[in-house]
Amino acid sequence: MTTENTDLVIVGGGIAGLVAANRALDLGLRAHVLEAQLEAKYPCATRMSGGVFHVIFRSVATPPDELYKAIVEGTEGYADLTLARAIADNAARAVDWLRAHGIIFGRLDSDSGWDDNILAPLGYQSNTSLVWEDLGSDVFMHAMEARLTTRGGRLIRGARASELVVEDGRCVGVRAQRTDGSTSTHAAKSVVLADGSFHGNHDLLRRYVTAHPELLLFRGPAPGLGDGIAMGQSLGASVAGMEYFYGHLLSADALHNPALVLFPFIDFLAAGGMFVDHTGLRFADEGRDGRYMTNMLAQTAAGIGYAVFDERIWNAQGRHFHSPPNPSLIEKGATLHRANDLATLAQLAGLPPDQLVRSVSEYNAALYAGHLDLLTPPRTTKHLPASPIATPPFYAAPACAAITHAFGGLTIDAHARVVREDGRPIPGLFAAGAVCGGIDGGPGAAYVGGLIIGAVFGMLAAETCANA
Secondary structure (H helix, E strand, C coil): CEEEECCEEEECCCHHHHHHHHHHHHCCCCEEEEECCCCCCCCCCCCCCCCECECCCCECCCCHHHHHHHHHHHCCCCCCHHHHHHHHHHHHHHHHHHHHCCCCEECCCCCCCCCCCEECCCCHHHCCCCCCCCCHHHHHHHHHHHHHHHCCCEEEECEEEEEEEEECCEEEEEEEEECCCCEEEEECCEEEECCCCCCCCHHHHHHHCCCCHHHCEECCCCCCCCHHHHHHHHCCECEECCCCEEEEEEEHHHHCCHHHCCCCECHHHHHHCEEECCCCCECCCCCCCHHHHHHHHHCCCCCEEEEEEEHHHHCCHHHCCCCCHHHHHHHCCCCCEEECCHHHHHHHHCCCHHHHHHHHHHHHHHHHHCCHHHCCCCCCCCCCCCCCCCCCCEEEEEEEEEEEEECCEECECCCCEEEECCCCEEEEEEECHHHECCCCECCCCECCCHHHHHHHHHHHHHHHHHHC
């Protein structure tokens, strides 16, 4: 067994871990990052992301009070208010800090207002499959690692953290299992857990998210196993938001056709029309968005839902986003049922014809009467408008629930300190990024922003450690 000493040991080499390590070096601390994988370009959510730094789909340049309000309203009051405030107050500072460290940002020419800080070079957004190598997020990872190592920090690959070391009630290090079979101990004044979520752990998914994790399609770059969450809980840490995950509706054929595993999303078609289960009944509010419908589908025992829509929706919402379902579904060989009447469409899709016709009729009638709130479940329009299903031909796209990462994790305070059930911090233990809970998620499966959460709390964790 080998023993190494440093000021700050960080578990996980994604954005949260590398930001924490580099910020610690700025402040005069020594820092080591433990990364379980061995590859030079080890797969992680950061490296394979689109590289957009936003706060709940708003620019980080938005005034902090507006960002705070957006987080609170967008998560329907779910996000911890102190964490929402910390993100709102520090989002622009985190991006400015990255720029000061040589990170280059670009922007898209659009009127969305939130894609003005994207890791350069761009290119991810114009592809119909996952293309990431040598693009913005991959370049970012290389640059942050280089800046870490040239200033005396260390990124230790092939070291999977397995146990926290505690002395006199304080976390003072980590034990890790190495890929060569050996064990190493990394002693430190403080520990930052930053190894991502638990989306690759079926036991935790079954415990917290769904009784049917085997029906989920995993679309992330590498399976998060929840090691950091388990280690934090071993010291009495509380968890938050474990019931929800970030995901999208994908063609059901993605379960056996790799070309469909990432894009296109079925979200826009389901939101444009209606989303039904195998009985032909609606079971989710399509107005909340695709993440919400994906979470609702994950609760079903069948695991397959059907986006039902018409020709107008196919040529409107169907052409939304990069790699849009129209025409990508057809080009990639996905199942897409099409008929000139709803009864025939139901037969093609294997749905009960009478029930599907009834569901569409009730939906259209409620829409025309302005009483979507009387549907079961109600269909809201605050986020996404409703469209009638009335222009033939009609379509049904079978969809599965695809998980990118889980939203829940360890509870932290505004200084990135891991806290117990009673709210007291665990001395010496911090967390940042997707290992944390209490920000994303909630009843609408809201997404605040993975990159900005990792950057902000990675930065705050290092600053809190340095000021201790």
